[in-house]
Amino acid sequence: MAGKFQGAAAATPVGQATAVPQRTDLAKQSIELAFQHHQAGRIREAESLYQQALAVQPGQIDALYYLGVLYLQNGVQDAAEEFLTKALRKQPKFAEGHFNLGVALQEQGKLKEAAKAYNQSIKGDKRFVPAHLNLGNVYLDLEQFDRAASTFSKLIKLSPKSIEAHLNLGRASKSKGDAEGAMAAYRRALELNPEYADAHLNIGAILLDRNDYQEAKSAFKQALAIDPQNAEAYNNIGVAWRREGFLDHAMSCFARASEIKPGFGDAHNNMGAMYYAFGDTERAEEEARKGIEISPDSSAAYCILGKILRSRGKKLESIDALNTAIKLAPKLAEPYREIGLTLSENGQLDQALKAYNMALERDPEDGIAYNNAGMTHILLGQLETAIDCFDNAIKAIPTFSLAHSNKLYSTTYVPNISLEEIAQQHFEFGEIWDREYDDSNFTNPPDPDRPLKIGYVSPDLRQHVVVTFFEEILKAHDRDQVELFAYAEVHNPDPITERLKGYFDHWYSTVDRNHVEVAQKIRADGIDVLVDLAGHTGNNRLPVFGFKPAPIQASWIGYANTTGLKNMDYIFTTPNYVPPGSEAYFSEEIYYLPRVPTTFRAPSDPPELVGVPFERNGYVTFGCFNNVIKVGATAVDAWSEVLQAAPDTRLVLKSHAYRNEKSVEASRSAFEARGIDPARITFDGPSQHKDYLACYGAIDLALDPFPYNGGTTTLEALFMGIPLLALEGQSWVSRNGSAILQAIGEESLIASSVEDYIAKAVDFAQNPGKLTALRADLRERFIATGITDPVAMTRDVENAYRDLWQRWCKQRGGA
Structure with missing residues (x-):
């Protein structure tokens, strides 16, 4: 640059x-x-x-x-x-x-x-x-930068007015990490000749490294004022716009740079990154390969290609490209960080952590590497280490909202944390991102009965568990009453993404776009009710809600806690999850829906319900198919006591993490340390969905983890006719199991305390006939709750939207 x-x-x-x-x-x-x-x-x-x-x-x-x-x-x-x-x-x-x-x-x-x-x-x-x-x-x-700086300094003494000497002293100073010295040298070059475009370019590059995008763009524009055909200046302005998240501006700059200088590899690389952000991964790969053809020694080009190939599912090719980037620039952190992400997505978690550590060795302030390492530790079930990583990411980049969200999400797994403390941490997020707004500036016509513009904001409009709940809602929406807008933060679109697009009237990709730009788009679209489907889960867009781009904003489905944003007006739930009197723990107004605020899409070709495993095995088999991060110390303590009190029982643990031997060994050691023979425990990795559901046929009683209960796994277990034992906790995440069981009228499976949970599990082990009776018509009773009725749920939600809209219209003096 x-x-x-x-x-x-x-x-x-x-x-x-x-x-x-x-x-x-x-x-x-x-x-x-x-x-x-x-x-x-x-x-x-x-x-x-x-x-x-x-x-x-x-x-x-x-x-x-x-x-x-x-x-x-x-x-x-x-x-x-x-x-x-x-x-x-x-x-x-x-x-x-x-x-x-x-x-x-x-x-x-x-x-x-x-x-x-x-x-x-x-x-x-x-x-x-x-x-x-x-x-x-x-x-x-x-790369002997100290010697270079010393040589240019001597030259300046010989020739104080040598512009080249000052410019190159700046380059040497920047290369050895002395940004201030570099800036002083460049400014001295400009004093000698204000029309020196390269000096403006180099000053802009330093400002860009400091994330001072406005001043950087100003410096690059000064270079353009001197040399209107300076392709590097256009390219660098594009980089600044891109980092700010204004992608359309960035793309126009990269295209202009390429037009001025057709063989400009950096411009092609950057256009590849833009097409990637726009979701056109085929065109993105084409541009990145052009950049490599022009500049085969460019580490940045291979790094961008590696990202694109990862998004296209070409994991091995991605790793090859990123390894080439590392060979070309072994001192840069980014290629290691990107290869870590590719390895993590490929399930190679230990290798991913090694890559992130290599990135951090090269740049100890790489907040993105800390964040990604934290997410990998989550997948490995290493909660405390993950939270430390998120703290380091936030320290490195105080405005890194996703790292802050990841920390908040992780704290919901922490046992023995008070509702007050977790709420306060969420409110601190809101203090950063809530912006003042003037409600009178909304131009939405306050007609209480007109069709509503509903905007859904989500990163998960792809193959993701949220889709199993949400797709049926989209199908069931009354299109005479709602016009649907998608604001999709989908980094790796897939065939499901293409299918979901068909349910929306409008689709807008928010990937890599500035929060302000997205908020302006939502306001320009005239959205009446803006709904967040992610909360503090991965790649959320909560800061957009902080700008209050819509008159009504609500949180639903994606996150079982407050967002912490005061500008998030409502959160949808039921009293089973959030009992009355919990208002102090939410920044939003709690809006109660008439039934469990989720829907379950029954598989089209489910496995047959099989007989009772106890009758085949002669012993009771417990099971938990939840994410390993939920199987923390409190759950392991309780389950170990159950296994000790019922020595003939077995336990099956199934999780994506158990494809990694390190995760298996960690869990095995945790039980062994509590006196449980590891031979009594089966650790199973991921399966195709139908095979996964069939695995429920091997267990007699599903054990709900705590303090963070199962979600989809709870619904799937009950649908497969497997009784589930749940502990009713204080927080929303610790009440999911009990809420679902209350909905189907199975209070006998709800424990009031850890001691009660252990006692009930032991009782079922000693009296397996009780489980046989519970299994008899469990699927039918589960279906009867309406959880598998998306039309009913959609009407509930549409009625909520209409109610909230009419409230707003009344406040605005509408009819």
């Missing part, structure tokens, strides 16, 4: 060398005539005459030297090196000769040899400015 460094070219012949040995008249005449041709640009004639002089007088120093210069000026670097070296053997203190030899060596990439030549030139003439300039640049290329 920075401007180019400045160097000195080969010295042009301006006269004869001094202290030249006596020459023959013929050689002298040939050299003098050759010199005239040389200065006039008649290269062939000059070369022939220099060679003629050497034929007459081998080793003639002027002929050797000027022939070397001739070859140097015409790009024949190896021949230049040969003849200049021969000349210098005869005249070892010739400063200009060593300088030109340095140029020849530098052009061939022989940097260490070039540095020696320039040092010899300076030794011969300490005030030889071009030698200092080129020596500093060689040190830059050798």
